[in-house]
Ligand code: ATP
């Protein structure tokens with residue numbers, strides 16, 4: 218990538234040292250980097266000791282048949298026992314595992330580890346009664362209610378890999394995932410609450426089940442909203458079963474089996490920002506080691522005193538690794554919220570539950586920036602001590618806002634880079650060690666080997682940009698794509714032998730710290746210069762009137778590609794004034810250089826996003842190139858594209 222690519226990011230000179238008390242008491246200190254470098258396998262073996270094993274492993278890593286890794290070979294364990302039973306056995310049964318907050322106000326439940334153990338055992342017994350056996354796949358299509366956690370852990374207990382499909386996805390999306398992993402049982406609910414109103418789920422399941430022929434034998438339904446559902450009960454030869462009939466009636470005694478370390482834990486289909494979803498397979502021992510260790514390391518979790526809250530939906534990998542498996546394996550107390558971000562509701566929850574560690578996505582932060590700091594300023598968030606970000610590069614401006622407004626200028630921000638495929642956080646500051654730079658994910662964690670390389674797989678060295686790669690296997694890495702070893706090799710390992718290609722562009726600054734630049738597919742080529750979307754977006758967001766920005770490269774006769782930007786203004790900026798477009802174009806030219814000046818800027822009310830909050834640039838590219846807008850089925854709100862197209866006429 219050319220020099221222009223990073224001129225504005227490397228101008229970022231703000232640094233935030235870790236708070237002294239956090240540094241002094243940090244779970245992981247600086248020495249960990251050298252220790253892991255000296256003996257990577259010993260480092261991960263020590264991390265695995267955090268778990269309870271039925272049988273210890275014979276070998277830490279078997280990498281004799283790359284890219285097919287085996288971790289903790291010969292070991293056996295049960296993920297659900299590690300997440301639940303062992304905390305009860307250790308005398309922490311009365312500790313709250315989940316402070317669940319429903320979307321309707323005052324609809325809350327506190328669930329202790331002992332209660333969770335009983336529920337998981339009941340659900341495991343009920344699933345057994347429905348014929349679910351070790352190795353069978355179970356699809357889960359549910360809102361953010363405690364039963365979704367119970368369902369996942371019950372599957373894990375039985376060794377029946379789950380595939381959680383986001384509750385907002387369509388019947389088609391659900392059907393294709395059920396078919397791909399051949400699930401015979403679907404767990405769902407009548408509906409969930411969305412923006413204050415009940416929203417049905419069961420009809421989509423019925424439709425999906427119809428589409429999959431005879432595949433699905435049973436649909437297990439939690440009653441959440443109480444709305445009417447079409448019902449085909451077992452008494453009339455149908456497949457529907459109420460959760461409260463079979464789970465509540467089941468015994469709380471369930472003898473767990475110890476599964477092989479490499480036994481499949483779950484299949485997670487990636488959000489599909491770029492194309493046909495891939496069934497990422499995660500297995501048990503390495504995954505649980507990687508997620509529980511990094512959760513303790515990166516969030517500096519003190520299970521005795523912290524109240525942790527990850528706002529991700531369980532239908533996304535972050536919900537799997539950092540709401541279910543990591544935190545529960547660590548015996549954390551956490552908040553789980555059914556709703557989506559609404560003005561002050563999140564901050565009310567932080568205040569009410571005295572949340573200490575908070576993990577969310579840049580998209581949410583930018584939404585709150587747009588609304589203005591008056592809203593969060595109205596709450597007492599002094600309990601917070603650490604903030605995390607995941608999902609997209611966090612723009613420096615959004616980082617600083619997050620730190621100041623939400624974190625009261627005292628909480629470190631950990632910008633965590635990872636993927637569905639990596640299973641665990643890979644690149645992140647260590648909160649007690651790293652002096653954070655706004656906008657940089659900093660360094661590969663101890664035990665992780667990342668680098669930035671050029672087209673020939675040569676390390677680019679400090680001060681240069683290229684492709685992010687991972688050089689050594691890691692415990693929670695994906696093992697393959699479900700049923701498609703070839704696609705697994707092609708997608709991630711074929712570009713350069715021996716290197717995992719993440720698909721993201723990145724740059725090393727002069728200190729060797731890593732700045733993520735967005736997907737390589739999104740990199741633009743303007744008059745022969747490679748420009749990163751992330752960088753221009755960050756330049757736009759650094760303008761005081763802008764809350765959020767998305768940039769795409771549109772075909773252009775003279776320059777090859779031209780920069781087209783879509784921006785959302787902060788509420789306080791009103792319509793931005795007459796010259797807003799010129800003002801922003803000049804701002805980008807000043808921040809990055811004339812080459813990056815957008816040809817076109819559209820002020821829009823919303824941006825198209827996936828359910829996990831990522832901007833879908835491919836749809837914006839369709840608009841910028843005046844094409845029919847492509848597939849919108851994975852959008853969180855499919856009406857957004859109409860709002861944007863409506864604006865098109867007014868663009869310069
Ligand atoms: P698909 O692979 O199907 O297109 P996806 O990549 O959006 O979907 P995820 O696995 O949820 O699905 O997202 C991982 C990607 O998100 C990373 O490859 C990277 O592009 C981006 N990402 C995640 N965290 C960060 C971060 N902290 N900084 C920059 N980018 C991030």
Ligand code: MG
Nearest residue numbers: 487636637720
């Ligand atoms: Mg991806």
